[in-house]
Amino acid sequence: MARAVLLKDVCFSYNANQPDTVEAIKKLSLEIEEGSFVALVGHNGSGKSTLAKLLNGLLLPTSGDVRIFGDSTMDNKKLFDIRKNVGMVFQNPDNQMIASIVEDDIAFGPENLGIEREEIIRRVDWALTKVGMLEHKKGTPFKMSGGQKQRLAIAGVLAIKPKILVLDESTAMLDPQGRSEVLKVAHELNKQEGMTIIHITHFMEEALGADRLIVMNDGEIAFDDTPQNVFRHYEELKNIKLAVPWDTQFAISLAKLGIDTGEITKEEDLIDSLCRLL
Amino acid sequence: MRDISFGQYYPVKSFIHSLDARIKILVTFLFMLSVFFIVSYTMFVFMYLAVTIIIAVSHVPYKIVLKSIKGILFLLIFTAIINIFFTSSGNVLVPIKLGKIDMSITDQGINFAIKMALRFTLLVIGSSILTFTTTPTELTDALEYLLKPLSYIKIPVHDLAIIMSIALRFIPGLIEETDKIMMAQKARGADIDSSNFFKKIKAMLPVLIPLFVSAFRKADELADALDARCYNASSKRTKMKVFKVRKSDIFAFLGVVAFVVIIFLDKYLVTSLAGAPDLGGFKIEGLDILIYNFFKLAV
Amino acid sequence: MPIVIKNLSFTYSKGTPYEKKALDDINLTINEGDFLGIIGHTGSGKSTFIQHINGLIKPQEGEIEIFDIKLTSQKRPKVNLKELRSQVGMVFQYPEYQLFADTVEKDVAFGPKNLGLSNEEIKERVKEAIEMVGLDYEKVKDRAPFELSGGQKRRVAIAGIIAMRPKMLILDEPTAGLDPYGKEQILNLIRHLKEHCSPTIVVISHDIDEITRFANRIVVFNDSHIVYDEPMQELFKHSRQLQAIGLDIPRAVKIANALRYKGINISNNIVTAEDLLKNIVELYNKKHNTNIDAQKAAFDMYDFSHKWIAKDNKEGDDCQNINESSDKHIEESQEDKIDDNKKDNKDEIIVNQQKQKRDKR
Numbered sequence: 001m002a003r004a005v006l007l008k009d010v011c012f013s014y015n016a017n018q019p020d021t022v023e024a025i026k027k028l029s030l031e032i033e034e035g036s037f038v039a040l041v042g043h044n045g046s047g048k049s050t051l052a053k054l055l056n057g058l059l060l061p062t063s064g065d066v067r068i069f070g071d072s073t074m075d076n077k078k079l080f081d082i083r084k085n086v087g088m089v090f091q092n093p094d095n096q097m098i099a100s101i102v103e104d105d106i107a108f109g110p111e112n113l114g115i116e117r118e119e120i121i122r123r124v125d126w127a128l129t130k131v132g133m134l135e136h137k138k139g140t141p142f143k144m145s146g147g148q149k150q151r152l153a154i155a156g157v158l159a160i161k162p163k164i165l166v167l168d169e170s171t172a173m174l175d176p177q178g179r180s181e182v183l184k185v186a187h188e189l190n191k192q193e194g195m196t197i198i199h200i201t202h203f204m205e206e207a208l209g210a211d212r213l214i215v216m217n218d219g220e221i222a223f224d225d226t227p228q229n230v231f232r233h234y235e236e237l238k239n240i241k242l243a244v245p246w247d248t249q250f251a252i253s254l255a256k257l258g259i260d261t262g263e264i265t266k267e268e269d270l271i272d273s274l275c276r277l278l
Numbered sequence: 279m280r281d282i283s284f285g286q287y288y289p290v291k292s293f294i295h296s297l298d299a300r301i302k303i304l305v306t307f308l309f310m311l312s313v314f315f316i317v318s319y320t321m322f323v324f325m326y327l328a329v330t331i332i333i334a335v336s337h338v339p340y341k342i343v344l345k346s347i348k349g350i351l352f353l354l355i356f357t358a359i360i361n362i363f364f365t366s367s368g369n370v371l372v373p374i375k376l377g378k379i380d381m382s383i384t385d386q387g388i389n390f391a392i393k394m395a396l397r398f399t400l401l402v403i404g405s406s407i408l409t410f411t412t413t414p415t416e417l418t419d420a421l422e423y424l425l426k427p428l429s430y431i432k433i434p435v436h437d438l439a440i441i442m443s444i445a446l447r448f449i450p451g452l453i454e455e456t457d458k459i460m461m462a463q464k465a466r467g468a469d470i471d472s473s474n475f476f477k478k479i480k481a482m483l484p485v486l487i488p489l490f491v492s493a494f495r496k497a498d499e500l501a502d503a504l505d506a507r508c509y510n511a512s513s514k515r516t517k518m519k520v521f522k523v524r525k526s527d528i529f530a531f532l533g534v535v536a537f538v539v540i541i542f543l544d545k546y547l548v549t550s551l552a553g554a555p556d557l558g559g560f561k562i563e564g565l566d567i568l569i570y571n572f573f574k575l576a577v
Numbered sequence: 578m579p580i581v582i583k584n585l586s587f588t589y590s591k592g593t594p595y596e597k598k599a600l601d602d603i604n605l606t607i608n609e610g611d612f613l614g615i616i617g618h619t620g621s622g623k624s625t626f627i628q629h630i631n632g633l634i635k636p637q638e639g640e641i642e643i644f645d646i647k648l649t650s651q652k653r654p655k656v657n658l659k660e661l662r663s664q665v666g667m668v669f670q671y672p673e674y675q676l677f678a679d680t681v682e683k684d685v686a687f688g689p690k691n692l693g694l695s696n697e698e699i700k701e702r703v704k705e706a707i708e709m710v711g712l713d714y715e716k717v718k719d720r721a722p723f724e725l726s727g728g729q730k731r732r733v734a735i736a737g738i739i740a741m742r743p744k745m746l747i748l749d750e751p752t753a754g755l756d757p758y759g760k761e762q763i764l765n766l767i768r769h770l771k772e773h774c775s776p777t778i779v780v781i782s783h784d785i786d787e788i789t790r791f792a793n794r795i796v797v798f799n800d801s802h803i804v805y806d807e808p809m810q811e812l813f814k815h816s817r818q819l820q821a822i823g824l825d826i827p828r829a830v831k832i833a834n835a836l837r838y839k840g841i842n843i844s845n846n847i848v849t850a851e852d853l854l855k856n857i858v859e860l861y862n863k864k865h866n867t868n869i870d871a872q873k874a875a876f877d878m879y880d881f882s883h884k885w886i887a888k889d890n891k892e893g894d895d896c897q898n899i900n901e902s903s904d905k906h907i908e909e910s911q912e913d914k915i916d917d918n919k920k921d922n923k924d925e926i927i928v929n930q931q932k933q934k935r936d937k938r
Contacts (some may be wrong), residue, residue, distance in 0.1 A: 043756040044455035044727050058502055080511040088506040098440070098507075100415045100447050102808045108516035112514035121518060142450060145619055160508060175619065175783035176825055186922050202756035239477075241758035246850075247785070248829050253854055259861055259868050267828075273833045278841050278860045340590055342593075461633045462675040465667040466661050467691030484687065487677035491723075527833060 002069065004164055004196045005032035005055065010064035012050055012060065012219075024050040027064070032198065034163065037190045039207035039227070040200045042216030043241035048200050050216075052168040055198070056086040068164070084113065087162030091169040093149035102128070102152060103137045109160040120159075124236040127155040130193075131185050147178025151185055164196040165189060171201055179206070204231070205245040208265060215242065228265055286346075286409040293526065294336035294411045299420035299528040305534045306408045312538040313400045317545045318564030328401050328537065338410045346406040347399055354395050361391035368559040385560045395531050414446040423521060444500070450492060459488045465537065578775060580607040580630065584639035587625055591637075599625040603639070607745075612771055614788035616811070617798030623781050625799065627747050630779075631667045632658045644744060663692050666743030666775065670750045672734035681707065681725075682718040686742040693865070699740075706740035707733070710766055711772055713731060723758060728759035728779045730765065737758040739774055746775040750782060764790055764814050785825045789848050797824065810846055829853040850876035 013027040017207050024047045032038055042048040053059040053216045054066050057073040068085055071078040090096055097270040099105040107141055127177045128134040131151040141149050149171055157165065167186060189195045199206065204227075213230045215223040217240040223230045230237070233253065234244045243249065251264035251273075261273040294302075318320060333343055347354075362373070365542045368386020375381065409417075422439035429435045464470055470481045519525040552567040562570055585603040591594050599622045607613060617623045629641055632648060636782045641648040648660050669675070678684035686704055689699040707714045712733040719726070722733055731751075751767060752760040768791050771778050781787050788795065795812045797805040799822050805812055813819070813830045820826060833847040833856070844856045854874035863871055868889070 043758055053502070056506060058505055081506055082510050083506060083511070086506075090499055090503060090506075092496075092499055094451055096498045096503040097447060098500075099443055100413070104415060104519070109507040110507075111516050111518060112508045114510050114514040114516050117518060117520065120516065125520065141525075142930070156507060177618075177823070191832060197555060204757075243754065243757040243761075244753060250832075250854070250876065252826075253850070254857065257854070257858060257874060258867075259858070259869070263777065267832065268883065271832060271839070272490070274832070274836055274857065275839050275841065333883075457667065459675055461628065462669045462672065463687075464633060464658075465631050465662055465669070466675075466688040467662055467741065468687075469691065484675075484677045488675050491677075492674060 003031055004034040004036075004069060005030065005198075006065075006067040006070075007031075007054070008065045008067075009168055010054065010061045010066055012054060012059060013062050013164070014050075016062050024219050025054070025061075027092050028219070028221060030214070030221065030224075032196065034196050035190070036212060037197045037210045038199070038212045038214060039210035040214045041202060041207055041242060042206060042222075043202055046216040046240070047219040048216045050219075051165050052088065052198070052200050055164075055166055056083050056088050058088075067247065084160055085162055086164045087157035087160055088164060088166045088168060089150070089153050089157055089170045091155040091172050093146055093153050093170075093173070096153045096156070099143055099151070100142075102133070102139050102141065105141075105152065106156050109156060123159045123161070127158040130158055130189065131155045137211050139254060145178060146174045148183040150174060150178060150182050153181045154182070154185055162195070164198065166198045166200070168200050169202070170199075171203070171206060179203075183209070192212060201240070204242060205235070208245060215240070228263065231265060232263075282340065286406070287413050288338045288342065288410040290338040292335060292411065294332065294407065296526070297411075297523055297530055298523055298527040299412050299416035299443040300423055300521055301441060301523065301531050302408055302412055303417070303420050305531055306404055308538055309404050310401055312541045313397050313404070315541050316397065316400075317393075317549070318562070319393075320565035320569060321541060321544050322393075322400075324540075325537075326396075327403055329400065329407075332407060336407060338407070343403060343406055347402050350398065350402050353478055354398055357398065358395050360390040361394055362387045363490040366388050368561075369429075371525060389560065391422050393417070415443065418442045418446065420521075440509075448496065448500075451496070452489070453491050455492050456485065460483050460494075579609050579644050579856075580605075581642045582629075582639070583641075584702035585629060585631070585636055585641060586638040587622075587634065587903075588637060589625075598801050600629075603803055605796065605803060607777065607779065609777055611777050611779070611793055612793045614775075614792030614795045615779060615781045615798065616738075616783070616785060616788060616795060618823065619777055621798040622747060622801040623798040627667070627779065627781065630747060631665050632656065632661045633667075638845060657776060659692070663688075663741045664744045666738040666741055666746045668738050668746065668748040668751060668788070670753055671731075672738075673722075676722040676730060676734060678735075679721055680719050681712075684722055684733065685737045687741050692741060702740045702742065703736075706736040709739055709770070710736045711762070711769075712736070716751055728755055728762055731755070731763065735766070735770075739770065743775055745777040745779070746770060748777045748781065751780060752782070752784070760787070762840055767791060785827050789827045789829075810850055811818065813848055814845070 006026055007030040011023070014022045014024055016204060026047075028051070039053065041047050047102045054061060054073070055068065057079050060073060066257055068072045071082055071085075073079070073082055080115075081210045098108050106124045106127055107120050108260050110123050115123070119179065122138070125134065128137055131154050133148065133151055133155060136148070137150075138145070141152060144152070153170070153244050154165070154167075154251055163188065165277045167182070169184050174182065181267060183199075183206055186197050186199060190197045201207070201211065205255045207227045207230075212229040213223065213225060214221055215237065222236070222240060223233060229271075234248065238245060244252070245265065247267050247270045251261045254261055259277065261270065261277065264270045265275060285532065293420060313325075333340060350368035362383055363381045365384055366380055366382070367389030369383045370384050371388075372383040374383065412420075418439055421442070422435055425435050425438075427435075438556070460470055463481075468481050468484055469477055470485065548565055549567065550561045554561060554563065554567060555570060578777060582603055582605045585600055586598075587600040588596060588598045588748065588922060601622075603622075603626065615623050615627070625634065629636060629648070630643060632643075636648055636650050638650055640650075640791070646656060646658060646665050647762075648661075654664065655762060662936050676684050676715055678687065682703055685703045686699050694702070703718075704714050707717065709910075712729065717733070718731075722730055735748075735751075748767065750762050755763065764787060767778065767780065771791070777857050780788065789809060792809050795807060795809050796803055797812070797819065804822070805815060805819075816826045816830055827848055829847055829850045830850060833843045833853055836843045842860070844852075847856060851874055854876060855871040858869050858871040858874055861867065
């Protein structure tokens with residue numbers, strides 16, 4: 001597997017060299033393999049969004065190196081190649097659409113790249129199909145739900161055909177339904193298209209289906225393991241203002257009373273385990 | 279969520295809606311210019327009939343079109359008054375003198391006032407039909423296309439079009455945002471509905487500051503989103519949508535051209551052929567002369 | 578009875594192609610002391626509904642009576658909206674976006690000032706409100722709101738409403754966009770406000786697990802109608818119907834239903850995680866002949882410590898741990914004292930003072 005993302009000793013400070021400088025990323029090193037689904041979790045202000053913006057050159061490291069498929073974000077000539085490879089979806093679905101008609105908005109990215117017309121039309125249809133919004137092609141986003149708008153934002157990025165999709169807290173402003181819609185799309189893209197997904201969130205539950213869970217705290221990586229293994233450290237997670245998924249916590253509450261359900265991450269496991277116990 | 283109409287666009291399907299936006303802009307432009315050349319009441323009757331039919335074809339309710347005239351009612355009345363009092367030619371009906379200023383009401387003044395009002399109303403109806411039947415996006419795209427020649431004299435037409443499109447995209451959101459903030463501050467007892475002008479200005483600060491903060495936040499996020507979608511990545515930008523002129527567009531275009539020709543014929547040819555009758559400063563022109571002559575003969 | 582709503586209907590953009598019915602013949606009575614949860618999809622009418630209660634939208638049809646103030650569809654109502662708004666405090670979604678003054682103190686003072694109170698009274702109320710939401714008055718009063726962390730900003734915004742001393746508080750999606758810890762703080766704050774500040778509270782939320790943490794009555798909006806209005810313990814007997822209209826049911830209910838389906842004799846009255854824990858303990862005791870105390874069952878996001886997962890963890894005061902870690906953090910440099918015991922004592926004093934003042938009046 002190719003190495004999609006490589007961060008080496010990356011530091012980043014806002015207002016660097018000024019009295020009010022804030023160190024957001026502290027000497028962070030990280031590798032992400034192509035085709036993996038990585039969840040990046042941390043509380044507000046843990047540096048996770050800064051990290052996301054370092055990945056496509058929206059921010060440049062104060063020191064260290066960020067490489068996407070071997071290209072450094074510091075290399076000006078490679079910047080657009082990097083942005084073509086790293087699709088990024090942000091938090092507020094309302095602030096990412098450029099045009100008022102769905103298909104025009106999806107076409108914006110490929111139009112910027114100077115792709116020929118027939119290919120753009122193919123890509124718009126493909127991207128909208130991937131997020132399950134093809135029937136809204138001629139519609140406007142004004143009356144859509146948050147989940148639908150965010151799926152359109154994903155489609156807008158997909159039309160660039162990136163190899164890596166970064167969801168920068170893209171579920172934070174959505175209702176539970178919208179959240180699961182977006183997650184479903186992300187998992188499908190990972191499985192069907194082999195796209196590398198970096199899902200940034202502060203909800204541990206959303207890390208459940210990920211191959212790998214990276215927990216950020218204070219600009220550093222606190223944990224980097226499979227979700228199951230990370231959840232075992234629920235005490236430390238709590239101390240960095242994170243909570244384990246509901247079902248895991250339910251099992252812990254039972255264990256505290258002396259009822260041992262075994263290790264639980266998913267609802268089905270909890271139900272099975274309780275069936276055995278009762 | 280309040281009344282956020284999307285521009286003025288009226289979302290129904292019709293022949294007028296389906297016309298090419300560039301043609302609609304051109305045609306509206308032509309129409310608006312030619313309105314100033316309408317001189318006879320007969321032509322006005324024709325034009326209003328035509329407009330009535332066009333509105334019917336566009337499936338936009340008359341009520342809504344009439345509403346748009348309401349907006350310029352003040353302007354209509356104002357110009358009518360100016361015309362009535364400050365036209366000195368024609369036969370005096372009511373002599374009024376204010377010192378040295380002659381403000382007498384003449385038949386020609388009333389004639390002018392009525393024609394001017396009829397013209398303004400036509401202008402407003404014409405442009406309303408354009409905005410009611412064309413989405414803002416179509417309008418921007420069409421304008422970008424029509425203004426393309428300007429890019430040869432280094433005017434960044436494409437960037438301007440993007441700016442316009444973003445503005446159109448974000449204005450409804452900002453209106454909604456304003457509404458929300460206003461509600462929130464009202465809930466804290468702010469006197470936004472006060473009829474006192476100065477009080478109102480002062481009460482707007484708690485709305486304007488959060489609104490600006492929000493607009494800047496939006497702009498910030500949007501800038502990131504534009505960058506992430508490779509804005510300015512290539513000097514050769516392509517377009518997904520290409521305009522295609524269809525038969526119906528040509529038909530519509532020729533129809534309006536025919537009207538324009540008739541208007542000009544009416545003003546210049548008919549007037550000069552028929553010869554305006556001498557009515558002491560009260561002027562009748564175009565087809566009106568023929569009708570006048572016809573009645574005169576009949577009497 | 579503080580609030581009676583009769584035959585309320587409302588349509589947006591009436592008479593245009595954008596016409597949309599938001600409320601259709603709504604009847605509801607909110608009683609003093611209700612801890613009311615409102616759930617429903619986006620666009621189900623719930624936001625329009627609460628805007629009516631605050632007099633922000635005039636009823637098109639029907640009438641609303643709020644603390645003896647009557648709102649009708651009359652063209653020129655002689656209603657003191659200011660008085661109404663001081664009695665019904667409304668916390669909108671993302672309330673921190675409304676902060677506008679250059680200091681926290683001035684912003685919180687905006688509401689009381691609009692009520693035309695004396696300067697001393699305003700100052701007193703501002704201090705009380707800021708402390709009520711768990712912030713240190715002396716530390717934050719002169720700071721600019723935008724310097725604070727997201728969760729703190731939200732609490733300042735809530736303080737701005739509390740400072741008007743409403744008899745009733747409405748919160749629209751109070752935890753939207755916050756991280757789990759910020760959420761937990763706001764939920765605790767709401768419970769705290771119910772006890773010490775506003776006796777009647779209405780909360781709108783998408784997250785049913787959040788609502789069941791405190792509500793005693795739940796109203797379900799669907800398609801501009803109220804489809805259910807029931808005590809919380811009763812509502813989830815309609816689990817299947819709720820899921821049919823696409824609404825979530827609490828996790829505990831979901832699990833209880835699944836267990837019941839598998840033939841386990843689980844109680845019908847389960848709503849919260851605590852309910853489920855207790856019921857499981859009872860069943861477990863019966864089957865395994867053990868004697869575990871069901872009353873000890875607790876489900877708290879930030880209070881868990883057990884052996885089989887906590888391998889290398891020292892036991893200690895959880896609250897303290899949270900505060901320590903928050904102190905370390907750049908953005909949240911202010912102490913978060915909502916869970917602090919000392920704070921509770923302080924609040925008790927404040928509340929007592931408040932009661933005395935009310936009695937005097």
